[in-house]
Structures are given as C-alpha cells and as structure tokens.
Amino acid sequence: MAALLEVRNLRVEFPTRRGVLTALDGVSFDIAAGEVLGVVGESGAGKSMTGAAIIGLLEPPGRIAGGEIRLDGQRIDNLPYERMRRIRGKEIGAIFQDPLTTLNPLYTVGRQLVETMQVHLGIGAAEARRRAIGWLEHVGIPAAAQRVDSYPHEFSGGMRQRVVIALALCAEPRLVVADEPTTALDVSIQAQIIALLKRLTREKGTAVMLITHDMGVIAETADRVAVMYAGRIAEIGPVREVVKHPRHPYSVGLMASIPPLDRRVERLAQIEGAMPRLSAIPPGCAFNPRCPHAFDRCRAERPELLEAGATRAACWLYDPASEKHVPESAIHG
Amino acid sequence: MFAFILSRILQALPVMLTVALISFAMFAYVGDPVAIMLGQDFTEAQRDALVRELGLDQPFFVQFAKFVVNAAQGEFGLSYRLSRPVAELIAERAPATLELAFCAAALALLVGVPMGVYTGLYRNSWLSRFFLTFSLIGVSLPTFLIGILLILIFSVWLGWLPSFGRGDVVQLGWWSTGFLTWSGIRALILPSITLGLFQLTLIMRLVRAEMLEVLRTDYIKFARARGLPNRAVHFGHALKNTLVPVITIAGLQLGAIIAFAIVTETVFQWPGMGLLFIQSVNAADIPVMAAYLLLIALVFVVINLVVDLLYYAVDPRLRVERGAVRGA
Numbered sequence: 001m002a003a004l005l006e007v008r009n010l011r012v013e014f015p016t017r018r019g020v021l022t023a024l025d026g027v028s029f030d031i032a033a034g035e036v037l038g039v040v041g042e043s044g045a046g047k048s049m050t051g052a053a054i055i056g057l058l059e060p061p062g063r064i065a066g067g068e069i070r071l072d073g074q075r076i077d078n079l080p081y082e083r084m085r086r087i088r089g090k091e092i093g094a095i096f097q098d099p100l101t102t103l104n105p106l107y108t109v110g111r112q113l114v115e116t117m118q119v120h121l122g123i124g125a126a127e128a129r130r131r132a133i134g135w136l137e138h139v140g141i142p143a144a145a146q147r148v149d150s151y152p153h154e155f156s157g158g159m160r161q162r163v164v165i166a167l168a169l170c171a172e173p174r175l176v177v178a179d180e181p182t183t184a185l186d187v188s189i190q191a192q193i194i195a196l197l198k199r200l201t202r203e204k205g206t207a208v209m210l211i212t213h214d215m216g217v218i219a220e221t222a223d224r225v226a227v228m229y230a231g232r233i234a235e236i237g238p239v240r241e242v243v244k245h246p247r248h249p250y251s252v253g254l255m256a257s258i259p260p261l262d263r264r265v266e267r268l269a270q271i272e273g274a275m276p277r278l279s280a281i282p283p284g285c286a287f288n289p290r291c292p293h294a295f296d297r298c299r300a301e302r303p304e305l306l307e308a309g310a311t312r313a314a315c316w317l318y319d320p321a322s323e324k325h326v327p328e329s330a331i332h333g
Numbered sequence: 334m335f336a337f338i339l340s341r342i343l344q345a346l347p348v349m350l351t352v353a354l355i356s357f358a359m360f361a362y363v364g365d366p367v368a369i370m371l372g373q374d375f376t377e378a379q380r381d382a383l384v385r386e387l388g389l390d391q392p393f394f395v396q397f398a399k400f401v402v403n404a405a406q407g408e409f410g411l412s413y414r415l416s417r418p419v420a421e422l423i424a425e426r427a428p429a430t431l432e433l434a435f436c437a438a439a440l441a442l443l444v445g446v447p448m449g450v451y452t453g454l455y456r457n458s459w460l461s462r463f464f465l466t467f468s469l470i471g472v473s474l475p476t477f478l479i480g481i482l483l484i485l486i487f488s489v490w491l492g493w494l495p496s497f498g499r500g501d502v503v504q505l506g507w508w509s510t511g512f513l514t515w516s517g518i519r520a521l522i523l524p525s526i527t528l529g530l531f532q533l534t535l536i537m538r539l540v541r542a543e544m545l546e547v548l549r550t551d552y553i554k555f556a557r558a559r560g561l562p563n564r565a566v567h568f569g570h571a572l573k574n575t576l577v578p579v580i581t582i583a584g585l586q587l588g589a590i591i592a593f594a595i596v597t598e599t600v601f602q603w604p605g606m607g608l609l610f611i612q613s614v615n616a617a618d619i620p621v622m623a624a625y626l627l628l629i630a631l632v633f634v635v636i637n638l639v640v641d642l643l644y645y646a647v648d649p650r651l652r653v654e655r656g657a658v659r660g661a
C-alpha cells in the first residue's frame with residue numbers, strides 16, 4: 001500500500017548573496033495514514049523547513065529545488081498556489097509553536113473556526129458556527145457556547161493552543177504537521193496538549209508529523225522517528241528501536257544526551273562540537289567531523305540510508321562493503 | 334465607555350488651557366490693542382476709558398479667566414481689521430476650509446491605503462517601484478511648489494481647471510458649499526490634490542510598512558496554512574491588523590490638513606480660515622489669530638478623541654476593562 005505522504009529526495013535551497021545554501025538535501029521518508037512520525041534533531045537541522053515544504057509555505061527565497069512530495073500518490077510540491085491552497089487546511093493541517101502569536105488577535109476564535117470550515121467544507125454560517133462550538137468542546141474549552149465569541153487574548157496559552165488544534169483539525173485533514181506544539185507552553189500543560197493531540201488524531205485517523213525536542217513526547221506518542229542532522233535524515237525507524245537502540249552515531253549521541261527519567265546522572269553525555277552551518281557542510285557524511293567512528297570513506301562519500309537492523313541509518317558503518325563495517329550492536333556505549 | 338470619554342475630555346482640558354494662555358498672551362505682548370483701536374489722536378481720558386472698558390486695568394488672572402469664559406462661548410470680540418465679530422468671520426470661512434480638508438483627506442485615504450496595500454503585497458512589481466518613487470516626490474516637494482506646478486500645468490498650459498477661488502457656491506443656511514455646482518467641484522480639484530498629496534504618500538508608505546510587518550507574523554502564516562484564500566488573508570486578516578497605527582497617523586494628518594491648509598489656501602486664494610489667518614497676521618489682527626489658534630487646538634483634541642474611540646472599535650484587546658490583568 002502506498003503511504004499517505006511520500007517525500008522523496010527533497011532538496012530545499014536558499015539563494016543568498018554569497019551563493020546558494022542547501023537547507024534540505026535528499027530528505028526521504030513516508031508517513032502512513034493514521035501514523036505519527038516524530039521528527040527530532042538539533043536546532044537548525046531542518047525540521048521546520050521540512051514541515052514548511054510539505055504544507056507548501058516555504059518562506060521566499062527558499063524553494064524546493066529537487067525531489068518530490070506526494071500526497072496519496074499525487075504530487076503536491078509543484079502545484080500552483082491556488083491548488084495548493086485548497087489542500088492546506090483541508091488535506092494537510094498545521095499546528096505552530098507559539099499559540100500566543102498564531103491566532104489573529106482581532107477576530108474571535110469562533111470567527112476563525114467558521115471561516116476555515118466555510119472555506120473548505122462548503123457549509124453555511126449557522127452550521128459552521130454550530131460545528132465551531134462542537135470543536136471547542138472537543139478540544140476541552142469549558143463553556144464553549146459562550147467562549148466561541150471570545151477573542152484570543154481572553155484565553156490562556158494552553159487554551160489558545162487547544163483552539164489552534166481545533167483550527168488545524170476542523171476541516172478534518174488526513175495529515176497534520178505539528179511543529180513543536182508544546183515548546184512555548186508551560187511545562188505543566190505540555191502533557192495535556194500532547195494527550196489531546198494524540199486522542200483527536202487517533203479518533204479521526206489523522207496522520208501526524210510531530211516535530212519536537214522532547215524525547216519523552218516522542219517515546220510516548222510517535223510510531224516512528226526520523227532523526228535529522230544538517231538538512232539530512234540521519235536515521236529513521238520504529239520509535240522503540242531509535243530511542244532504545246539507535247544505530248547512527250549521531251542518534252547515539254542524541255539519545256545519550258537525554259536525561260533518563262528513572263535515575264539521576266552526574267553529567268549528561270554531550271556530542272563534541274557543533275552542527276555545521278549550511279554554508280560549511282563537510283563533504284561526505286555531514287557528521288564526520290564530530291563522529292567518534294569516522295573513517296576515510298566518511299570524508300569522501302555521502303552515505304545513503306542503509307538497512308541497520310530494525311532501522312535505517314545514513315552511516316557507512318552499516319555498509320557491508322565498507323572497510324570498517326561493524327555489527328550494529330557494537331557502537332553502543 | 335462614558336467614563337473613558339469623560340476622562341479623555343478631562344485630559345484635554347490642560348491642553349486647551351495652555352493654548353488659551355498662549356492666545357491670551359498675544360493680546361498682551363503682540364502689539365497694543367489700545368493703541369491700535371484708538372488710532373493716532375486720543376486724549377489720556379479716552380485712553381483710560383478704553384483701558385477700563387477692555388478690562389485691561391484688572392489683574393492678569395481676572396483678565397485670563399474672562400478670556401477663557403468668553404472663548405468657551407465662542408466670543409472673541411471684534412476683529413481689529415474688519416470690525417466684525419470674530420466668531421462670525423470664522424463661521425463664514427470655515428466651510429471653505431472644511432470642504433477642502435475633507436476632499437484632501439478622502440483623497441489621501443482612498444488612494445493612499447490601496448496603494449499602500451498594493452506596494453506591500455507586490456513588493457517587487459514595477460508598479461510598486463513606480464508608486465514608491467512617486468511617493469518620494471510627494472514627501473519631498475514643498476506644498477506651495479506642488480500647488481504652483483499644478484496651476485502651471487492644469488490651469489495655465491492646459492486650461493482645464495481654475496487656478497484660484499471656490500467657483501460658485503450654494504448657501505445652505507450659514508454653510509456655503511461648493512459641492513453642488515460644477516464650477517465649485519472643479520475648483521476643489523487642484524487645491525485638494527495639493528493639500529492631500531503629502532498625506533497620501535505618507536499614508537501609503539505607512540500602510541506599506543505595516544503590511545510588510547504584519548505579513549511576516551505567525552497569524553498570517555497560520556491563516557495561509559489553514560488554506561484561506563488570499564483575498565481573506567490580505568484584506569481581512571492583514572489589512573485589519575495594520576489599521577491601529579494607520580488610524581493614529583491618519584487622524585493626526587487630518588488635523589495637520591486643516592491646520593496647514595494655510596499654504597494651499599494662500600496659493601489658490603481659497604477663501605478659508607487659513608487665508609483669513611494669514612490676512613490677520615499681516616494686519617496684527619490678534620482676536621482672529623487667537624480664535625484660530627484655539628480652534629485648531631480644539632480640532633486636534635477632538636480628532637484625538639475620535640482616534641481613541643476607533644481603537645476601541647478595531648482592537649478588542651483594548652476593550653479589556655481598565656486595571657484588569659490580561660489572562661496568562
């Protein structure tokens with residue numbers, strides 16, 4: 001069965017005065033219907049960029065310079081603006097990071113819900129309003145029938161993110177791109193928001209691309225995880241495998257830097273060095289200057305995603321033809 | 334709401350009193366009204382009588398209080414130059430200025446806002462570049478020069494439009510209007526453009542800057558991500574969010590249009606309050622000058638109040654009750 005979303009060799013470029021920057025390079029992954037794909041990686045790895053490319057809202061001058069994005073087998077990366085607009089909201093919803101800035105301050109939340117549903121569902125104003133109240137109830141806004149006429153500033157941050165979730169889901173899209181939906185929220189309500197998102201998308205069978213820095217959220221919510229590094233996917237696989245037995249040396253470092261919940265540690269492991277700037281991505285494997293296992297081939301040839309046990313990793317260690325091929329369990333610890 | 338208006342009016346009082354003080358000071362320090370009114374030949378007794386009649390022998394504060402009380406009733410005495418009540422002179426001239434200011438403001442808003450929206454949305458189109466270049470002219474050329482150039486082109490060379498005066502006016506009670514005759518409307522065109530051009534370009538540049546700012550916000554990106562049509566995003570979500578600063582500036586500019594109609598009225602010999610003011614300055618006709626000054630201050634105060642009320646209408650965040658903490 002074809003996946004709901006297929007991303008193939010996606011390449012995003014930014015023309016700048018000092019040459020063209022490649023923000024995403026050869027990114028490929030699938031999301032099946034109803035599946036939750038977690039996307040993790042250091043700041044600047046290209047997570048948001050990938051989400052923006054999928055919803056067709058890359059900030060100019062950024063542009064898709066290669067590859068394909070398919071929804072249900074149909075290419076959506078090269079559609080004219082108006083055709084893509086009909087897909088946004090209707091087929092692919094989006095949830096942004098900061099609920100304090102995501103809602104238009106001058107319109108009531110009800111009006112924002114009503115206009116979204118009217119645009120996509122072709123329903124009348126009265127019906128849209130009825131459904132808007134229903135959605136507010138659905139996302140856990142108390143006294144929804146009264147609150148529908150409130151303005152965003154009359155809600156708390158957590159409540160606003162609930163409204164944003166309602167807005168993202170109200171036209172019943174099949175995929176939601178959620179870019180750090182809890183990062184801007186108070187720690188005490190992050191879990192509630194994630195639980196809400198999980199419950200609603202499961203009920204409706206909505207697939208989710210969940211971008212986050214929170215491994216706890218990933219472990220609890222995602223079916224699969226993609227680890228991104230310097231505009232590329234370093235590793236992708238089932239969530240338990242990637243979190244518990246990462247194969248790519250970068251994933252290993254990333255997972256080791258997460259404080260375990262069950263025991264105290266003296267000092268968290270850190271990956272030496274920093275992610276390269278887009279203008280200075282090294283040849284070969286982008287991770288090679290920081291990689292404890294790097295060998296000659298890593299500096300010359302760029303690794304594709306290779307089978308690495310239960311996951312796939314872009315690392316030459318997993319190519320049987322490499323001079324330094326290792327059994328996948330060997331690089332842990 | 335009522336409390337809000339009341340508090341704004343109370344806040345405006347010191348402003349008006351200060352302007353009144355300045356106006357009043359003109360009587361005392363700019364020229365000697367007694368000397369002006371008596372002319373060349375007078376006796377000491379005549380002089381003393383006039384001083385007493387005008388109340389000039391009384392203490393400063395008593396005189397000022399009288400001035401304020403009279404001014405509040407629209408009573409500014411007689412014009413030195415024309416020997417007619419000042420209030421009557423102003424009432425006669427006000428319609429000309431207000432109609433001109435109205436046309437100039439309408440021009441500035443109805444053309445400036447769409448041009449600003451357009452140049453904000455299509456930053457790199459050649460039309461936007463043209464508008465921006467054109468707006469530099471509007472901002473940098475002095476008003477009198479624009480007026481003279483327009484007269485030169487449209488009156489002298491092309492002979493299409495009159496170069497001075499209001500044309501034929503129709504009397505509606507005490508109000509004289511140029512809107513009801515063809516020649517009155519034609520006469521309004523060049524002065525309105527002259528007076529409104531600066532404001533037009535200012536508003537255009539302001540709307541453009543605000544649009545660029547707003548288009549970068551998350552809620553606009555989110556509106557796009559929800560698949561709203563461009564029309565709704567641009568003219569609903571974006572434009573409405575640019576309105577608060579635009580209302581402020583547009584309001585102040587309307588005040589400026591009325592106040593600075595002086596130059597345009599002089600260039601076009603437009604029989605309005607500005608021209609009256611200039612003639613009064615030349616003749617040291619202090620009662621008229623004082624009345625004009627106070628009237629302009631009043632216009633600004635009223636505009637400020639209207640601007641604040643419009644904020645209320647546009648931005649729900651300001652409707653939060655005073656003192657209430659914004660929900661976290």
Ligand SMILES: Nc1ncnc2c1ncn2[C@@H]1O[C@H](COP(=O)(O)OP(=O)(O)OP(=O)(O)O)[C@@H](O)[C@H]1O
Nearest residue numbers: 014021023042043044045046047048049050059278
């Ligand atoms: N307008 C732009 N011009 C050039 N480079 C850009 C532009 N916008 C983003 N980038 C670069 O693209 C890369 C990917 O950015 P992106 O926002 O996708 O990172 P991210 O993984 O979402 O990080 P974070 O966790 O901080 O959100 C970054 O290196 C960033 O500097």
Ligand code: SF4
Nearest residue numbers: 285288291298315316
């Ligand atoms: S390819 Fe080489 S440098 Fe890159 S992660 Fe694997 S071992 Fe390290």
Ligand SMILES: [Mg+2]
Nearest residue numbers: 047048049179
């Ligand atoms: Mg991001």
